Amino acid sequence: MDCQDEFYFFLQVIYRAGIGSKEFSLPAAGDLEIDGGLRRQLGVEPSVFAGCRVFLPLLEPGILCHVTDCFYLHYLFFRLPGAPRGMVVGPYLSLLPSAQQILEMAERYELPPVRTHLLEEFYPTLPQITDNSVFYSMVYCLCEALYGRKAEVRSISLEDELSPTALSVTAREADLSTAMQRLENRYQLEDQLLRAVAEGDRARLRRVLHGVDLDVATEPRLSDPVRNIKNYCIVLNTLLRKAAQQGGVHPIYLDDLSRTFAARIEKLPTTASARKLVHEMADQYCLLVQQHGAENYSRPVQTAMLYVRQHLAEPLNLHTLAALLGCNASYFSARFKRETGQTLTEFILQERMRLAVHLLLTTRLQVQTVAQYCGFLDANYFCRIFRQTVGCSPGAYRKTGRAQTGAFVPCPPGQNMLG
Known part of the structure; x- marks a missing residue:
């Protein structure tokens, strides 16, 4: 192989950076553990290498495949000059997954808590490499030296459907009428979406999003489909925030949600996950419009409500909030009740029950863990309060509450929320 000195220098660099690499024969036979043993320890199949077999026969000199798997791990596949052999470099991360993303992965693969901890311990051991890092520049230079021309980079997600066409780059028709129709469809979709959000009409929103093709809205400006849909998500996050503001939501709520989604957008690993996030956003x-659009609370009350929602796992009471706001406790208590129609204690309980309902319906966390997230150290006390407020036990709600839709509203005394 030509450029052996450059190649071995590259291997030394990635070794010192903590990035693994392995060679394999082409056509690929057997299996190869390339994810640091993560799937083996988690008991998850198939392996990354098995998932990549679809496109490995199509690896040609000069093609550099950037692969992302469902655990947010990145790999680089390329063919070595000369003998029919290939190389994979990885795994590494572009960003460290958040606690919520780890929880979602554990839920998807039904991992018990002990294996969830394996994920939490595994990620910090991997190097993080950003899109504009020196590492990628070095890889591109190596490929130019090996192949005598600039490498052609193909991005592939193992969560998307893989086929031999994954390595094909088809030219898009520059037809004016097609482009105009695409723009018209995009603006029509966005207009319907934003009106539904501004009016807090979730039923209409679901009808708008049902069966929608996001490719209609995504501008194919780059060869990377994930980057394209990320860019669209960034734009849509801004549009949705403005629509909710027109619906009467105070910026104090909008800013927190907008920043949360902005961070999640940059961590999207696949187009499939991006489509799910669009619906969630x-x-x-x-x-938010349903819950806060009609509110006209004073700044102290808004601040207290936001603080409560962000610190539900912590001890919360009137004196804590009043001290935080620099208010007299009795004065603030009366003001909160006058503006909201409920006491601060009732509001805290309402938000804790709202969070409990969300966790019960969207995760497989044990009831005692849900209780801790909601600020209850005693699981039995949590179950008793949940039954009094919602109308049934947490376990019963998890079994039957999945059919419930709409925002959570605490059950009035003597009534059952489920019936």
């Missing part, structure tokens, strides 16, 4: 902004 629209629904959450719409729900």
Whole structure:
């Protein structure tokens, strides 16, 4: 192989950076553990290498495949000059997954808590490499030296459907009428979406999003489909925030949600996950309009409500909030009741029950863990309060409450929320 000195220098660099690499024969036979043993320890199949077999026969000199798997791990596949052999470099991360993303992965693969901890311990051991890092520049230079021409980079997600066409780059027709129709469809979709959010109409929103093709809205400006849809998500996050503001939501709520989604957008690993996030973003902004659009609370009350929602796992009481706001406790208590129609204690309980319902319906966390997230150290006390407020036990709600839709509203005394 030509450029052996450059190649071995590259291997030394990635070794010192903590990035693994392995060679394999082409056509690929057997299996190869390339994810640091993560799937083996988690008991998850198939392996990354098995998932990549679809496109490995199509690896040609000069093609550099950037692969992302469902655990947010990145790999680089390329063919070595000369003998029919290939190389994979990885795994590494572009960003460290958040606690919520780890929880979602554990839920998807039904991992018990002990294996969830394996994920939490595994990620910090991997190097993080950003899109504009020196590492990628070095890889591109190596490929130019090996192949005598600039490498052609193909991005592939193992969560998307893989086929031999994954390595094909088809030219898009530059037809004016097609482009105009695409723009018209995009603006029509966005207009319907934003009106539903501004009016807090979740039923209409679901009808708008049902069966929608996001490719209609995504501008194919780059060869990377994930980057394209990320860019669209960034734009849509801004539009949805403005729509919710028109619906009467105070910026104090909008800023927190907008920043949360902005961070999640940059961590999207696949186009499939981006499509799911678009639906979640629209629904959450719409729900925000439902919950807060008609409110006209004073700044101290808004601050207290926001603080409560962000610190539900911590001890919360009137004196804590009043001290935080620099208010007299009795004065603030009366003001909160006058503006909201409920005491601060009732509001705290309402938000804790709202969070409990969300966790019960969207995760497989044990009831005692849900209790801790909601600020209850005693699981039995949590179950008793949940039954009094919602109308049934947490376990019963998890079994039957999945059919419930709409925002959570605490059950009035003597009534059952489920019936």
